[in-house]
Amino acid sequence: MAEYLPPTSEQEFHANFAQLKPRMNNTEALYESSRCLFCFDAPCIKACPTGIDIPQFIRQINTGNVTGAARTIYEANYFGNACGKVCPTEVLCEGACVYNLQDVKPIEIGRLQSFATRQVVESHKYLFEPGQPNGRKVVIIGAGPAGISCACELRALGYEVDIFEAKSQPSGLTVHGVAPYKITNEEVLAEMDYLQAQFGYRVQYNSPICSRPDLLALEEAYDAIFLGIGLGKTNALLLPGEERENCVGAVEFIEQLRREHHQILVGRKVIVLGGGNTAMDAASESARLGAEDVILAYRRGKDDMGAYEFEYDLAKSVGVKGLFNVAPVEIVGNGRVAGVRFIRTATVDGQVQALPGSEFVEPCDMVIKATGQAKQTSFLSLIPGLQLDGKGRIVADAHTYQTTNPQYFTSGDALNGGAEVVNAAAEAKVAARGIHHYLSAR
Template identity: 80%
Template sequence: MAEFSTPTTEQEFQLNFAQLKPHMNRTEALYESSRCLFCFDAPCIKACPSGIDIPQFIRQINSGNDTGAARTIYEANYFGNACGKVCPTEVLCEGACVYNLQDVKPIEIGRLQSFATMQAIEQNKKIMRPGEANGRKVAVIGAGPAGISAACELRTLGYEVDVYEAKARPSGLTVYGVAPYKITNEETLAEMDYLQGQLGYRVHYNSPITSRAELQALEHKYDAIFLGIGLGRTSELGLPGEDRINVMGAVEFIAELRQHHHEVAVGRKVIVLGGGNTAMDAASESARLGAEDVILAYRRGKEEMGAYEFEYDLAKGVGVKGLFNVAPVEIVGNGHVQGVKFVRTETADGKVREVPGSEFIEPCDMVIKATGQAKQTEFLGLIEGLKLDAKGRIVAGENGQTTNPKYFTSGDAMNGGAEVVNAAAEAKATARAIHAYLQ
């Protein structure tokens, strides 16, 4: 029996995908901010990849200075509102809160962060402005967290900035790849409109860069180029039957769900392959779309999964079942998927080993592969002198400068895949490195 009924209207979809971190009202924000101890040498700041002065913005909220709080946040992280909702605060700032040492509920830092930034967005408070024009121009390829953060910081330094985005909307995985119960499209796009209105960079949508000639044109026109391209499609597993109908990648599934909501259909029994956070999202989303049975299949043990514990708990909470120490061998069916053939595994000396003669078939009518994303090596191969490592990641120095000195990068294309906050923080630092290089 399904935990959720299949949503057939937008209202039913919103009920099934209710926000995990709903917006606070002013009374809630004042109460929660009053609980903060305003620690000296606060561990929450150290745990934040973007180094937001968390006690400072919480104190500002508590004193009624919401605009000041938003300024404190945005000075450190241009994705302030989004990160308040999509960051794994449970293991970052809130996980570091000193209240955890006393078995007291930690401060809801993420929700307070979103409260302050949303006030600024809704009231269009002017808290950021471009720097004095310096006559130089930078191109940014990709309008995801890294690209937009780099564009914002470059504008504060006086650069003219053009962002080239292949898709029709900005913010990358924040609008195309994050589960709908973490943040809505409307919230994400409102922050993007706010940033662009504040700082005045230009975004060229539906403008993929796909040829060496296009890159040469950018190289001629701009003083530097920032690569914020992220990662590509879900990686292929190379399994027999992987091309059967109703087998899809988790990245593509989530993107479809974010854009089309209740119009997306799932199978009655769904098997999700993988053990990372994306697998947890795909499994939880399948259950919320009305799947009667959702199985999370992972080749190692439960304790070896890459997902955060709270993400697995969230999936279990909506009825997802775990199937561990199994590796997919084949996706079986006749045109449509009808099941997955697994072999049982065991881990010895850190290595996964198949157990001979232990194959079995788990019936299903849909398979979602949450097995990582491919690197965009085909595009990157168009850039002269650009080196990639053995895993297809862009090789760059600590300042984000690549082996082609005109190109800089940060975010998933360089680190191989991390959180939105990491991309935002890295890109801001790289933008300053571009400034230093051009000076």
């Protein structure tokens, strides 16, 4: 029996995808902020990729200076509200909270963070403004966490900034790739509006940059170019039957889910292939869409999964079942997906080995491939002198994120190969400083 009935309305969708980190009310924020010990050299700060001064903003909330708290957060991280909700706080700030060592519940830092930021976002209380114009122009490709963060920082430094975005909305995977129970579309986009209203960068939506002439025009018109392009489509499995109807990529599935909500169709029995966080999300989401059975199939053991433990726990809590040490060999069916042929595996000396003769077919009517996103190598090959590493990540200076083509800088998934929103936000700030340093020295 499924935990969830298929949602048939927007209301039911939001019930099935209720926020994991709901908004705190004033009383809860007071109680929670009161618990913070104000550690010296606090471990939570060190665990935050953007280094938000967490004890400071919690103390500000506690003393009734919520606007000041929001400023502390946004000074470090332009995606302050989104990160409060979508960050894996369990392994970052909250995981580092000293209360864990006392077997006391850690401070709910993420929720306190969003408590403060939402107040300024919703009240349109602006904290920043563009710097004195310095006459220089930077173009940003991609309005995701990296691109928007870089744009904010560059505007504060006095640059004119244009962003080209292939899709119709800003924030990238924050709105298209994060599970809906972590943050709603409205909340993501409200923060984006809030940032743009303060910093005044220009964004052109539905404007993919994809050819050499496109790039050439930018190279000539702008002093520097920031690549915030993220990753591409889900990697192909190169298995027979992969083209069958209802065999979809996780990234594409989640994007459609975020766009269409309850109108998306999910199978009655779904097999999710993969062991990363995206696989956990896709599995949880299938269950919350009312799939009767959701199986998470991974080619290694449970403990080898790349996903955070709490993400697997979350999937299990909505009825997802794990199927470990199996590798898919074929998507079976007749036009439509009817099952996955697996072969059992064993991991010997770190290598996955198929066990001959152990093949079996697990029936299903939907397959979601959460087997990683492709790198945008063909697009990147259009940039002269731009080097990629062996894994297809852009090579860049560790202190400035300047690429091997000095006019280009980068951050986010295109640089780190795929990480959290918070990593992109942190790197983009550094990259903006790198651009500033580079252009100021010219």
